[in-house]
Amino acid sequence: MANHHRPVVDVDLRSRENNLAHRTREIDGERLIVRRGHPFSIAVQGSDSLPPEHHLELVLHLGKRDEVVIKLQGERGAGNRWWFNQQGAQDELLLTLHSPADAAIGQYRLAVLVMSPDGQMVAKKDGISFHLLFNPWCKGDAVHLPDESLLPEYIMNEDGLIYTGTWDHISSTPWNYGQFEDFVMDVCFEVLDNSEDALKNSKMDVERRSDPVYVSRTITAMVNANGDRGVLAGRWQPPYSDGVAPHRWTGSVPILREWSQAGTRAVRYGQCWVFAAVACTVLRCLGIPTRLITNFSSAHDVDGNLSIDFLQNFESTDKQDSSWNFHCWVESWMRRDDLPEGNDGWQVLDPTPQERSDGEFRCGPCPVTAIKEGNLGVKYDAAFIFAEVNADIIYWRVRADGRREKISVDQRSVGRNISTKSVYGDVREDVTLLYKHPEGSEKEREVYEKAGRRVTEPTNGSAEPGRLRLRVKHARPVFGTDFDVITEVENEGGEDAQVQLTLLAMAVTYNSLHRGECQRQMINVTVPAQRAYKKVLRLHYEDYAKCISEHHLIRVKALAEAQGEDDPIMAVADILLSMPELLIQLPGKAVVWQQVTAHISFTNPLPAPLKGGVFTVEGAGLLSAAQIHVDGDISPGQQVSVSLSFSPLRTGVRKLLVDFDSDRLRDVKGVATLVVRKKARNHIPVITGFD
Structure with a gap:
């Protein structure tokens, strides 16, 4: 016989109210998602009212196999512990649960037990599940950002701008982070669950998820697929035919969904801005304030000597050292309890697979202040990041007997216009001064010496400056047109100079991989004293189209060697x-x-005609990524128009992102902003005139 007096317990998680209070309503309206360190309330109803002498016990389980079990205290105890309090209301109990500000993030399972005075369990309701995230609004949380006005951008904004191009011609690419799109949060936890540490020792991994340093370092390793079950495979030159070319992505959501649906098989392909953008999505989703950073003229110093070496014949001496037009990483805001004082705040995290850190391809978190002050012993990876923004570029010439001679040392070109999207809208904010002291300042010299970097070398091999000056000038040409590049040799000396001028125009990728020569010229000229000589190089579309990379970059190098002068001079544009x-x-x-x-x-x-034209359209809160293929070829000068209908899924200011690709023209981007309003309520007439 069933005992009719056993109370049946039902629990209402009050997801809508809680999610609104915890700023997670954008993620989900149905499931309970809360942030640590802030209380939330659930309602417990029994089929019979519970006898007053009975009491409730609450138990939490965390981890795939319930590795961590937490019994909630019935009142606020000492220390940072989970606890709850209760109050009666009509025929239900309102329970308020308090999580510590350093609780582990993850999916919790809650069991509510009704206990009799003699300690017998009278009823139980389990299988109640909720998610707990980091809380930058909570003072006690290690990711607390004191200036809350920054959080609408660094946590809540699903649209971003990624700065690309060159330091003197910066362009911006719109990106859809989409951290609150359906099931993105679940994929973010799946990323953590598939890390090397989680697969090795699940219990220890779950316990360490209270620490944003550990979590962000794990994400940095997992966004790239080098050596683990990570999200994205990198590729820096075509063919991309067995995947998606990096420049075609317009957002993180299709990448994360594809990785999850394919059973954690790496998505092809990413380059630095794609890796950084996906990391930004995951970190913001989990509640860590994050922004995407672009470093222009970024050095990749493999041997750790703080210099990037190039030979005068335009080839790199060490095939691995390189200088990238731009390189993207992210910064996340957190307290560094594992480091001495003065290291809190923005931390560099770089998910692009470049070098190993503790055996895995990842980089950071490293305090931005440590880079600025040259504290290269600070974990993690400070020396590598310091070189990215501070390395020298050294040009060498090789003598006939094989000896190397230094032509020039450039101490100023690396690490320029370090940029991020402003919190005040779609404009660029320059954060270079957070990474280094002003160029040439006393403080900058001190930092270099502390970092073990040579400081006093003259900039061009000899102590005497030469009498020749060399400059490369150009307009801002449009892809598809012919254009001129002007090389100017100026003779500041008192006598005419016999000069051998070598010009080379080549197609390169944004990270300096050569794609082929467009043109090379070598001429001998006489440059009169106190005069300048100008040489015009005409670059034709049909010449550069054969070898141009998807980044649409042409590098022009000029080398001038004067008779009777030892040191050639060089200019690069x-x-x-x-x-x-x-x-x-x-x-x-x-x-x-x-x-x-x-x-x-x-x-x-x-x-020339374009073949295989395809538009990709996506937007957070608007629609999932969709493709529209263009029928037939698009002739020169022809306009092509397509239409796409969709129904917006969420209200607010939303961005629609469009990418166009074809055989000859790739990576054409467009963006439109729309304000999605709530549905108007049905109008109910108001009857007046009755007292």
């Missing part, structure tokens, strides 16, 4: 070819769940 515009029109007002139509158009600027 990276020319970024600008891309045509995509036009996006969104007529009418946007209302949630009601159809809107986007009209996208584009004109072929090239003197």
Whole structure:
């Protein structure tokens, strides 16, 4: 016989109210998702009212196999522990649960037990599940950001800008982080569950998830697929035919979903900005304030000597040292309890697989202040990051007998215009001064010496400055046009100079991989005293189109050697070819769940037809990534138009991102902003006139 007096317990997690209070409503309206260090309330109902002498016990389980079990205290105890209090209301009990500000993040399972006075369990409700995230709004949390006005950008904003191009021609690419899109949070926890540490020792991994240093370091290793079950495989040159070319992605969500749906098989392909953007999505989703950083003229110093060496014949001496036009990483805000004082705040995390750190391809977290002050012993990976923003570039010449001679040392070109998206809108914020003291300042010299870097070398081999000056000038050419590059040799001496001038134009990728020569010229000229000689190099579309990379970069190098002068001089210019515009029109007002139509158009600027045209469209809160293929070829000068209808899924300011790709023209981007409003409520007439 069943005991009719056993109370049946039901639990209402009050997800809507709690998620609103914990700023997680964007992630999910149905499931309970809360942030640590802030209380949340659940309601317990029994089929019979519980006898007053009975009491409740709450037990939490964490980990895939319940590795961690926590019994909640019935009142606030000493120390940072989970506890709960209760109050009666009509026929239910309201329980308020308090999590410590250093609780482990993850999916918790809660069991509510009804206990009789003699300690017997009278009823039980388990299988109640909720997620706990980091809480940058909570003072006690290690990721607490004191200036809360920054959190709408660094936690809540799902749209970003990634700065690319060259230090003197910076362009921005829109990106959809989409950290609150459906099931992205689940994939973020799946990323943690598949790390090497989690697979080796699940219990220890779950316990360490209270620490943002550990969690962010794990994510940095897991965003790239080198040596683990990570999310993205990197590739720095074509072919990309067995995957998606890095420049075609417009957001993180399709990448994370594909990785999860493929059973944690690496998604192909990423390059630095894609790795950084996916890391930004995961970190923001889990509650760690994060921003994406671009370092222009970024050095990759493999041998750790704080210099990047190039031979005068335009080849790199060490095939591994390189200088990238730009390199992207992220910064996350956290307290560093594992380091001496003065290391809290922004931390560099770099998920692009470059060098191993503790045996895995990852980099950071490293305090930005440690880089600025030259404290290279600070964990993690400070010396490598210091070189990225501070290395010298040294040009060498090789004598006939094989001896190497230094032509020049460039101490100023690396680490320029370090950039991030401003919290005040779609504008660039320069954060270079957070990474280094002003160029040439006393303090900068001190830091270099502390970091073990040579300081006093003259910039061009000899102590006497030479009488020749060399400059490469160019306009901002458009991809598809012919354009001129002007090399100017100026003779500041009192006598005419016989000069051998070598010019080389080549296609390169953003990280300096050579794709082929467009043109090479060598001429002998006489440059009169106190005069300048100008040489015009005409670059034709049909020449550079054969070898241009998807980054649309041409590097022009000029070398001038004067008779009677020992040291040749060199000038280098990276020319970024600008891309045509995509036009996006969104007529009418946007209302949630009601159809809107986007009209996208584009004109072929090239003197050649485009084949295999495809538009990719996506937007957080608007629609999942969709592709529209263009029928047939697009002739030179022809306009192509496509339309796409969708129903916005969430209210607020939203961005629609479009990418166009074809055989000859790739990575053409467009973005449109729309404000999605709530549905208007049905109008109910108000009757007045009755007292």
